[in-house]
Amino acid sequence: MSRRFTPKVITANDLREGDVIYLTADDRWSRNHSEAELIDDEAHAEIRLIHATRQSSDIVGAYLADAKSGPHGPEPVHFREAFRARGPSNYAHGKQAERHG
Structure with missing residues (x-):
């Protein structure tokens, strides 16, 4: 019996700035997890x-x-990905500064 595929997003880090980024369905890289392409097919996920x-x-x-x-x-499932989506752990810069500024 085959295992059920868990939906995925593609994440990486921006080479120049180091920010966490997500691949969108229209081939852009976004800093917002909610803009990521949610992929529900394993073969398509591997191609992407x-x-x-x-x-x-x-x-x-x-x-x-x-x-x-x-x-x-899309929303993160695991703690690690939720942490990465929130940004750095200090408020002086990055995504968290934007929320608290």
Whole structure:
């Protein structure tokens, strides 16, 4: 019996700035997890990951991360990905500064 595929998003880090980024359905890289393409087919996920890893002049460390559908787009499933989506752990810069500024 085959295992059920868990939906995924493709995440990486911006090569120049180091920010966590997500591949969108229209082939952009976004800093917002909710804009990521939610992929629910394993073969399509692998094809999209190959596409992402070929962008080595812009990104580093692309991988598939488990996600689920949410009211505003994909949401992280695991703590690690939720932490990465929130940004740095201090408020002086990055995504968290934008929320608290």
